Amino acid sequence: KAGVTQTPRYLIKTRGQQVTLSCSPISGHRSVSWYQQTPGQGLQFLFEYFSETQRNKGNFPGRFSGRQFSNSRSEMNVSTLELGDSALYLCASSFTTSSYEQYFGPGTRLTVT
Amino acid sequence: KNQVEQSPQSLIILEGKNCTLQCNYTVSPFSNLRWYKQDTGRGPVSLTIMTFSENTKSNGRYTATLDADTKQSSLHITASQLSDSASYICVVISSNDYKLSFGAGTTVTVRA
Numbered sequence: 001k002a003g004v005t006q007t008p009r010y011l012i013k014t015r016g017q018q019v020t021l022s023c024s025p026i027s028g029h030r031s032v033s034w035y036q037q038t039p040g041q042g043l044q045f046l047f048e049y050f051s052e053t054q055r056n057k058g059n060f061p062g063r064f065s066g067r068q069f070s071n072s073r074s075e076m077n078v079s080t081l082e083l084g085d086s087a088l089y090l091c092a093s094s095f096t097t098s099s100y101e102q103y104f105g106p107g108t109r110l111t112v113t
Numbered sequence: 114k115n116q117v118e119q120s121p122q123s124l125i126i127l128e129g130k131n132c133t134l135q136c137n138y139t140v141s142p143f144s145n146l147r148w149y150k151q152d153t154g155r156g157p158v159s160l161t162i163m164t165f166s167e168n169t170k171s172n173g174r175y176t177a178t179l180d181a182d183t184k185q186s187s188l189h190i191t192a193s194q195l196s197d198s199a200s201y202i203c204v205v206i207s208s209n210d211y212k213l214s215f216g217a218g219t220t221v222t223v224r225a
């Protein structure tokens with residue numbers, strides 16, 4: 001069974017630009033959660049999608065948004081990038097909701113210059 | 114506010130030695146507690162998942178314990194190997210709203 005895949009793996013953007021990250025969950029999983037990980041803050045929850053609906057949202061500004069498609073694939077978008085958005089963005093999938101066991105992808109390393 | 118605190122922040126051990134990582138939490142009531150291992154630059158991988166009724170769970174050389182009364186969990190690594198060098202993250206899931214609370218992690222460095 002293929003694991004969670006994230007694309008791209010590495011990304012360099014300039015301040016003010018926008019970026020879209022993609023996550024393909026494990027086949028059969030309907031929940032996708034997104035996390036931001038920085039050395040100083042650790043893992044921080046961005047949002048969770050289940051059956052194309054946002055189920056939970058963390059404390060991030062509106063520049064961070066996401067969506068989930070009917071095949072459970074998910075994208076997150078960050079607009080008007082700031083230097084502080086440089087981080088490892090992880091997505092995790094689970095069979096139903098994040099309260100069940102989650103499987104993480106390898107992450108997308110975003111660098112904002 | 115639900116909190117998860119891990120200690121120590123980092124530790125260095127010699128190959129073959131044992132070590133214990135601590136996780137204290139205030140999440141209550143909780144659904145389950147998880148330990149993850151995260152290698153540098155990669156996504157976390159689940160080591161153990163324990164419900165409130167479980168006291169101990171093992172996964173190879175990793176053994177997690179849970180004391181729901183004192184709201185403490187520990188992860189014990191036996192006979193450490195160089196490949197155990199990683200960050201170990203404790204996560205507690207609330208049974209009220211099923212939100213995940215993450216600890217900041219403990220960075221373990223195993224030296225030959």
